Amino acid sequence: MRGVAGLVTAEALCYTATRVAMIAIPWFVLESTGSPVSMGVVAFFEIGSYTLARLFGGPLLDRAGQRAVSVRADLVAAGAVACVPLLYSAGLLPFPVLLALVTLVGLATGPAEAAKVSMAPAVAERTGTRVERVTGLTGTVDRLSMTVGPVLAGGFVSLAGPLPALYANAVLLVAAAATLAATQPRDRPAPGTDPEAGSGYLVRLRTGWRVIWTDTTLRALVVMLAVTNMIDMSVTSVLLPVWVRENGMGPAVVGLMGGVLGAASVAGSLVATAVGHLLPRRAVFFAGLVVAGPPRLLVLALDVPLWAVLAVWGLCGLGGGVLNPILSTVLFERLPRHVVGRGTAMIGALTRVAAPLGAPVAGAALGLAGAAPVLVACAALYLVAVLAPLAGRAVGGLDAPEPDPGRAQAPG
Numbered sequence: 001m002r003g004v005a006g007l008v009t010a011e012a013l014c015y016t017a018t019r020v021a022m023i024a025i026p027w028f029v030l031e032s033t034g035s036p037v038s039m040g041v042v043a044f045f046e047i048g049s050y051t052l053a054r055l056f057g058g059p060l061l062d063r064a065g066q067r068a069v070s071v072r073a074d075l076v077a078a079g080a081v082a083c084v085p086l087l088y089s090a091g092l093l094p095f096p097v098l099l100a101l102v103t104l105v106g107l108a109t110g111p112a113e114a115a116k117v118s119m120a121p122a123v124a125e126r127t128g129t130r131v132e133r134v135t136g137l138t139g140t141v142d143r144l145s146m147t148v149g150p151v152l153a154g155g156f157v158s159l160a161g162p163l164p165a166l167y168a169n170a171v172l173l174v175a176a177a178a179t180l181a182a183t184q185p186r187d188r189p190a191p192g193t194d195p196e197a198g199s200g201y202l203v204r205l206r207t208g209w210r211v212i213w214t215d216t217t218l219r220a221l222v223v224m225l226a227v228t229n230m231i232d233m234s235v236t237s238v239l240l241p242v243w244v245r246e247n248g249m250g251p252a253v254v255g256l257m258g259g260v261l262g263a264a265s266v267a268g269s270l271v272a273t274a275v276g277h278l279l280p281r282r283a284v285f286f287a288g289l290v291v292a293g294p295p296r297l298l299v300l301a302l303d304v305p306l307w308a309v310l311a312v313w314g315l316c317g318l319g320g321g322v323l324n325p326i327l328s329t330v331l332f333e334r335l336p337r338h339v340v341g342r343g344t345a346m347i348g349a350l351t352r353v354a355a356p357l358g359a360p361v362a363g364a365a366l367g368l369a370g371a372a373p374v375l376v377a378c379a380a381l382y383l384v385a386v387l388a389p390l391a392g393r394a395v396g397g398l399d400a401p402e403p404d405p406g407r408a409q410a411p412g
Helices: 002-033 034-066 066-089 095-118 121-129 131-160 162-182 200-211 215-244 250-276 281-292 294-301 304-323 323-334 337-350 355-369 371-391 394-398
Strands: none
Touching: 002 034, 002 095, 002 121, 002 131, 002 215, 002 250, 002 294, 034 066, 034 095, 034 200, 034 215, 034 337, 034 355, 034 394, 066 095, 066 162, 095 121, 121 131, 121 281, 121 323, 121 337, 131 162, 131 250, 131 323, 200 215, 200 337, 215 250, 215 294, 215 323, 215 337, 215 355, 215 371, 215 394, 250 304, 250 323, 281 294, 281 323, 281 394, 294 304, 294 371, 304 323, 304 355, 323 337, 323 394, 355 371
């Protein structure tokens, strides 16, 4: 099980680093500029570059190997993150340089995360583990990082400011690269196993696009998640920090809320890992989406005590925890084995393609209408996006298919 443990540990380190940055960078921008619009611009550059890197970097994963891409990209991201506090402390961080650094972080983080996710089928096959187990474990560490990361970042920012949290982010990324390099074998395709051997970059990119967009289930999931991810990113990068500050609280509360959400998500993900293969996927998936999204936004628009907000966010976390294991399993079942790397990367990119627009739009809307109306509008849009696929037949693809040796699933 060394391969499974190594992948899970590397993902835990990487995801925790990402969660730290999600609090530390917006709070650093808010403190240094005092402008929600600037926060939105920084988020636009980071998320936009992340999305583009995942969209166009997919063929590289299948050609160069997920391990090589992940290790090198994590090291590049670590260097870029470390430059933010270093240059700021030296008085050499004007806003354009900050934008360039967060763009580099996004360009490196996108392929690195996609590479780790797409390694699950191969790791499952090498270790004789059900792919549902591997995706359940990686989904659990993703949710666990939502607990540890925000609490760590909130505590760091409250006690010492955002700069130490960014140093911690860089250290975590280096540790993730080292762990993956030490526990995973080199994974370039063996001769004769790649039906596209010798094909150029554009051919491989077009193949990945065609596989995703001609699959009605994957297409419906991509459109729905593009909307919900846009809203989630707007909340994380702009709406929540501004809401916390307007209510007279500090970054520790942002971390606390993220920690409660993440802890509950871990519980939901563990349930999915243990018994997810026995549950009706379709019903669990859509119930989880409805619980995870709108209530979390609506409660911020109400004048209720913090404990009530935390209770609702905990409930939402339980619903959200079951989603990633189901999504990952469906994805690996429906992607041909030789397209797993680029397919995973492209789906990750397409589901985030609208996310860069959400943060600046939310920042501008806050100035015009205030937090409560924007939060209510986001909750309504989230609910419509989640329920819309139920009107079509594509959701039938969420159910477990008959075994297919040509797909990217591991043997039971």
